[in-house]
Amino acid sequence: MRTFPTRAVLGLALITLFACKPGSGFDDAAPTDDGDADTDADTDSDTDADTDSDTDADTDSDTDTDADSDADTDTSDTGLPPIGSGVINEVLAAPPAGNAGNANCDGGRNPDRDDFVEIVNLGATDLDLSGGTLSDAAQVRHTFAAGTVLPVGGTIVVFGGGTPTFDGTGTAGPWCAALPSEVTVVTASSGALNLDDTGDTVTLADAWGRVLDTMSYGAEGATPVSRNRRPELDTASPFVGHDTMPSSIGAFSPGTLADGLAISQGPDDTGLPTGDTGPIDPWEHTTIQDVRAGNWPAGTEVEVSGVVVGVASTGAFVQAAGGGAYSGIWVYGGGAFPGATVGDAMDVVGRVADLGGLATIDLTTSAYPGFARTGVGAVPATHVDTVDNLLTDPEPWESALVEVQGVIVDQAGIAGNEFGVRDPLGASQLRVDDLISLWSNYGDLQAGDAFTSISGPLAYLGRFKIEPRSDADLSIAPSILVNEVMVAPPAGIGDTNCDGIVNTTQDEFVEIWSDTPGTVDLTGATLLDSVQVRHTFPPGSTLSRGERLVVFGGGNPVFDGSSTSGTHCATAAGARYQVASTGQLGLNNTGDSVVLQAGPVTLDSVTFGPEGDQGESLNRNPDLGVTPLVLHSTVAGAVNAWSPGTSVNAAATPFSFTPTIDGSPAEWPVTTLFTSSAGTDTRIAWDDTNLYLAVTHPSITAGSLGVQLVVALGDGSGAGTTAGLALGAQQPTLAFPANRTLVWAVNDSGNSFATWTGATWSQSVGWLGTAGSSYAIDTVSGTVEIALPLAQLGAGLESDLTLALVNVIGGTSGAVVPSGAFSEGASDPDWTQGYAFHLRLDTLPITSPTVP
Numbered sequence: 001m002r003t004f005p006t007r008a009v010l011g012l013a014l015i016t017l018f019a020c021k022p023g024s025g026f027d028d029a030a031p032t033d034d035g036d037a038d039t040d041a042d043t044d045s046d047t048d049a050d051t052d053s054d055t056d057a058d059t060d061s062d063t064d065t066d067a068d069s070d071a072d073t074d075t076s077d078t079g080l081p082p083i084g085s086g087v088i089n090e091v092l093a094a095p096p097a098g099n100a101g102n103a104n105c106d107g108g109r110n111p112d113r114d115d116f117v118e119i120v121n122l123g124a125t126d127l128d129l130s131g132g133t134l135s136d137a138a139q140v141r142h143t144f145a146a147g148t149v150l151p152v153g154g155t156i157v158v159f160g161g162g163t164p165t166f167d168g169t170g171t172a173g174p175w176c177a178a179l180p181s182e183v184t185v186v187t188a189s190s191g192a193l194n195l196d197d198t199g200d201t202v203t204l205a206d207a208w209g210r211v212l213d214t215m216s217y218g219a220e221g222a223t224p225v226s227r228n229r230r231p232e233l234d235t236a237s238p239f240v241g242h243d244t245m246p247s248s249i250g251a252f253s254p255g256t257l258a259d260g261l262a263i264s265q266g267p268d269d270t271g272l273p274t275g276d277t278g279p280i281d282p283w284e285h286t287t288i289q290d291v292r293a294g295n296w297p298a299g300t301e302v303e304v305s306g307v308v309v310g311v312a313s314t315g316a317f318v319q320a321a322g323g324g325a326y327s328g329i330w331v332y333g334g335g336a337f338p339g340a341t342v343g344d345a346m347d348v349v350g351r352v353a354d355l356g357g358l359a360t361i362d363l364t365t366s367a368y369p370g371f372a373r374t375g376v377g378a379v380p381a382t383h384v385d386t387v388d389n390l391l392t393d394p395e396p397w398e399s400a401l402v403e404v405q406g407v408i409v410d411q412a413g414i415a416g417n418e419f420g421v422r423d424p425l426g427a428s429q430l431r432v433d434d435l436i437s438l439w440s441n442y443g444d445l446q447a448g449d450a451f452t453s454i455s456g457p458l459a460y461l462g463r464f465k466i467e468p469r470s471d472a473d474l475s476i477a478p479s480i481l482v483n484e485v486m487v488a489p490p491a492g493i494g495d496t497n498c499d500g501i502v503n504t505t506q507d508e509f510v511e512i513w514s515d516t517p518g519t520v521d522l523t524g525a526t527l528l529d530s531v532q533v534r535h536t537f538p539p540g541s542t543l544s545r546g547e548r549l550v551v552f553g554g555g556n557p558v559f560d561g562s563s564t565s566g567t568h569c570a571t572a573a574g575a576r577y578q579v580a581s582t583g584q585l586g587l588n589n590t591g592d593s594v595v596l597q598a599g600p601v602t603l604d605s606v607t608f609g610p611e612g613d614q615g616e617s618l619n620r621n622p623d624l625g626v627t628p629l630v631l632h633s634t635v636a637g638a639v640n641a642w643s644p645g646t647s648v649n650a651a652a653t654p655f656s657f658t659p660t661i662d663g664s665p666a667e668w669p670v671t672t673l674f675t676s677s678a679g680t681d682t683r684i685a686w687d688d689t690n691l692y693l694a695v696t697h698p699s700i701t702a703g704s705l706g707v708q709l710v711v712a713l714g715d716g717s718g719a720g721t722t723a724g725l726a727l728g729a730q731q732p733t734l735a736f737p738a739n740r741t742l743v744w745a746v747n748d749s750g751n752s753f754a755t756w757t758g759a760t761w762s763q764s765v766g767w768l769g770t771a772g773s774s775y776a777i778d779t780v781s782g783t784v785e786i787a788l789p790l791a792q793l794g795a796g797l798e799s800d801l802t803l804a805l806v807n808v809i810g811g812t813s814g815a816v817v818p819s820g821a822f823s824e825g826a827s828d829p830d831w832t833q834g835y836a837f838h839l840r841l842d843t844l845p846i847t848s849p850t851v852p
Contacts (some may be wrong), residue, residue: 032383048529053158070666071837084203085123086150086212089229089263090242092116093217096224101108104185104250105170107162113162115193116226116254119213122233126419132209134193136157136200142188142568153264156184157254159585162192166255170581175251180262185254196223215239226252231284235264247290281348281392283368288318290325291352292359292398300352301368302361304329307377308344310469312436316340316371317359317399317457317467318348323380324809328399328457331371334364342469345377359398375472382455389422390687391428392525396466402466403455404430404479411668411772411791412445413689418465419445420791421454425719427757432474439474441518444455444545446688448715448789450477478487478520480543480603484511484619485629487612488589489627494615496612496642497577498563499556506554508585508645511619512604513624525598527551527580529587535580549576550644553585557644567650568640576646589613599753621650622838622849625798636849647843657685657692657846661785665694671844684837684845690772690787691837697805701749701782709784710737710806716798716836725754725761727808735834736800736851740793744784745766746805748777753792790839800851802834 016029095101101109103116103433117134121127129144141157150156159165164185179185193201201216217227217239227239242248245258258261282302297301308330310317314337320327331348340346348371363369382401390402404421410429411420417434419442425504432454434442447679452475456468468474489496489507496507511529515518520543527535535551543549550557557577563569587594589612595605608618608629618629622636624647632641638648659668665683674682683694691713699707708727712734714720720737727743741754741761753767768775772789792801834851 004148010083012545016689030234034086050358057678068487076643080210083210084125084127084129084212085121086127086129086206086207086213086389087120087235088117088204088213088509089120089155089200090116091195091202091215091217091232091239091254092222092223092226092254094197096251097536098201099172100251101224102170103254103755104164104177105176106165106172107171107172108162109239110160110162112192113160113187113196114787115160115195116252116256116297117158117193117204119150119156119158120233121152121154124152126151127154129156129206133203134188134214135203136195136206138194138677139190141190141193142186144204145186145189148184148186148726150184151182153180153416153622155182155255155263156186158193159185159187159254161187161191161197169685174260175253175256177260180264181257182200182262182264185255190809195221208376220251226249228253228258231296232257233284243539244295245438246438247286268623288333295351296367298352301349301366302352303349304361305345305347305371305374307379308340308342308346309379310436310467311342313337314419315360316346316347319380319400319457321377323400325396327380328397328401330358330360330399330459332360332362332364333367333369333371337363340371340373343376343379345375347372347374353846356462365589370568374623375669385507386426386427387423388428391430391464394458394460394842397458398460398464399457399612401455403453403457404466405453407451407454408794409445409447409449409451409791410446410794411789412449413791415440421451425758427755431463431465433461435459435461435465435469436467437471439468441472441474441476444517445677446517447789447794448481449515451475452477469797476517478601478603478808479515480520480522480596481513481515481620481624481626482510482594482606483548483624484617484632484642484644485509485587485594485606485608485612486617486644487587487592487608490615493566495563495565496550496568496617496644497557497570498565499558500563500565501555501624502554503553505584505834506552506579506815508587509550509642510585511548511550511644512543513548514545514598516543517545519544522549522598525596525603526534527585528595528597528835529585530593531586532582534582534585535578538581541578543576544574546846547574547576548572548645549578551578551585552644553582554579554583555612556813562810566648570646570650572645592838617643619643619648622798622843624838634668637843637847639818649843650812653747655685656687658687658690659685659694659785661692661787663776663785664781664782665696665783665785668694671846674846680805684729684801684835686790686799686837689791690789691799693788693800693803694783695805696781696783697746698782699805700746700777700780700784705747706808707746708806708808709742709744709746709803710801711742711801712834713740713788713793713798714738714793714834716800720756725805731803736836738800742768742786742788744786746784790838799837799839801833801837 054584056294095103095114101114103114105771125726127150129148129165130146133140133143134142149160166179168178186824201219203214204212227244229237230240230276233235242252247259249260283303285303288304290304290614306318306320307320308316315332317329334425348364349368350361352358375673382403383397385401387404409419410422418431420429420431422429427471437542441513455473459465465532485537486496487511489504494507495502508657522537522541523539525537561571589743591605593607596603604630617632619635620629621627639650645731668683672683672685681696685692714736718737720739722737724732724733724734725741739756744751752763754761754763754766834849836851837848
């Protein structure tokens with residue numbers, strides 16, 4: 001038998017028994033304090049002394065002194081034995097038509113003979129029904145024969161008549177299987193039960209007329225199915241149609257549980273063998289799928305089996321071994337949750353509950369809590385889906401293992417240790433939470449980070465979230481970039497490794513850069529040209545986010561500030577240097593390729609032609625971008641012909657500025673200020689979290705009606721639309737594909753945030769102040785400051801931006817005046833000009849390139 005905490009045996013009342021007091025038995029010769037006042041005139045002359053010790057006020061006048069020794073056998077004031085625990089569990093009043101209604105399996109259906117009442121002994125002792133009765137609302141229909149004793153867990157089924165046949169030969173249906181030995185089948189002693197289809201009351205009473213159980217039904221009795229307790233064997237349970245019972249075998253199940261299992265096992269308690277005579281478990285054994293389908297109301301005690309797929313401090317996610325829809329459930333144990341590990345096969349007994357929307361088996365409120373390991377289980381297959389599809393219908397996968405692939409972080413640093421991801425072109429955001437395990441690289445996540453896959457149980461905690469179980473459940477897509485390649489160091493001045501020696505082989509180099517959260521271990525990774533592996537990264541080759549690593553062809557790189565070979569030799573923070581493990585990089589001046597490989601995975605690769613033979617390096621443009629290599633000197637901000645370990649202007653620290661959003665632009669540095677010819681000031685800055693805007697204009701001071709600040713944004717990927725959001729008579733053609741647009745009325749009467757869905761602009765009205773955004777207005781200086789979370793912009797390495805003041809009432813044309821400004825004083829936008837801001841470079845805002 002299953003080893004769960006000790007539990008009390010439930011006495012269930014379902015149908016009531018009546019009986020006439022028997023004519024003999026328990027003869028009370030000398031009752032205790034019975035107060036009888038008999039006046040018999042006994043004149044016998046015997047002189048025996050009456051020695052009985054009862055204290056009743058016997059007023060008879062006989063002088064009976066006989067020494068009789070009769071024993072008073074009362075066990076109570078009534079002189080009756082304790083009442084039994086007989087329970088009515090199932091009643092059939094209207095057998096179905098045809099052979100399907102042959103409930104007693106005697107070969108033919110009869111509306112009177114196939115009626116039945118099923119009674120179970122749920123007590124701790126045998127139940128003697130001898131002389132007891134079954135009655136309907138009209139009269140006694142059956143009197144139990146002498147010697148009718150139900151053992152603990154035993155069952156008796158009373159049919160209206162016929163010749164019940166339950167030896168396995170009956171073919172009417174699955175209920176005709178041979179019944180366990182503890183089940184007795186009889187027919188009504190009156191010849192019929194006569195249960196009224198339109199409504200009746202069935203009563204079970206013992207031989208002394210004491211009601212053991214009773215049940216009533218109405219017009220539903222005419223439905224051709226039995227009425228069954230649900231949960232079974234529970235006196236507090238209502239009667240429902242048998243066909244609605246979990247795993248029901250049909251319209252009825254005389255002598256067994258609704259699913260055909262032995263009643264002596266308890267409600268599907270497969271831990272007890274058939275014929276077990278121990279106490280019946282007072283819970284329903286069912287499946288996780290059945291609980292998730294809502295077939296067991298809150299508060300029901302249930303037993304389920306499954307495999308642990310995730311463990312937290314307060315509970316565990318348990319999933320049915322076969323997996324599939326509705327196969328997972330949260331088992332809540334509170335602060336004292338018992339230990340378990342992923343892959344444990346478990347038996348769980350607890351109370352069905354809903355904890356804030358999460359379907360739960362609650363151990364903390366259960367009268368019979370159990371969480372027992374039964375062995376090792378096979379973890380179910382993970383359901384793989386897209387974010388959009390998964391969130392369209394998440395309920396079937398609640399608490400089950402799920403996996404999303406190829407997702408992009410669009411919101412990092414959410415309160416509660418969460419981040420949000422979405423499909424690259426998806427509309428839905430899925431949160432990733434830390435209920436089970438906090439990913440070690442979580443704190444370094446930024447908008448635009450890509451995951452190859454994220455898996456874990458799907459939980460509803462205010463909204464649906466994936467709960468990764470460890471770092472292994474989050475497979476980050478490494479973002480390692482080959483950023484700069486020196487192919488042909490110039491003679492005489494090409495000491496790129498700063499060791500004091502110019503060597504055209506040793507001074508070749510490849511610079512790589514990481515934008516991967518956390519630290520990437522490159523141990524064993526390789527650099528190849530078109531011919532062979534040229535370098536294998538040694539143990540300890542790690543690269544943290546934002547760091548650069550330079551592999552030289554050879555020599556002794558010196559970057560401690562002591563070299564005099566050029567300004568590129570200054571100490572560079574966040575840079576590492578190695579030399580090729582093969583002794584050279586072997587790059588071909590007239591054209592070659594460079595491939596960064598980690599096992600079978602290509603992290604990045606670049607190709608070049610004869611432009612490599614120009615005496616300067618080839619560099620991404622912009623620096624750290626994903627565009628093809630160009631000559632280093634042509635990259636905006638370049639100060640040397642090469643820059644190993646630093647950005648093109650020999651700086652290693654990305655630009656970052658975090659203003660206070662209070663409406664005052666006083667603390668903004670001049671390097672963030674754009675000024676139009678009409679005197680409109682626009683400030684732009686960013687840090688790792690937000691893009692910041694500050695706009696000063698007389699329309700803001702005046703709160704001009706109909707004038708709106710419009711900011712169109714792209715994520716640098718080229719995805720979006722050049723058809724700007726229409727506002728009144730204004731609809732621009734943008735200089736770059738935009739996928740977000742912010743609109744703010746300068747009188748602060750409203751705002752919206754629009755997202756390009758791929759087909760249309762979808763606006764969220766009143767968005768400012770939500771989703772981590774904020775703004776503040778100073779009407780004296782006429783300034784608005786705005787903070788836009790990069791995660792909401794879809795911004796990764798780059799953000800394209802254009803900004804204008806638009807008069808949506810005046811019907812103005814949007815004339816191009818002036819041609820290079822963000823906005824101009826007449827509230828007519830310059831729609832032709834935009835800027836590209838690289839969010840990981842040291843490039844200052846005012847030096848950002850224009851687009852296109």
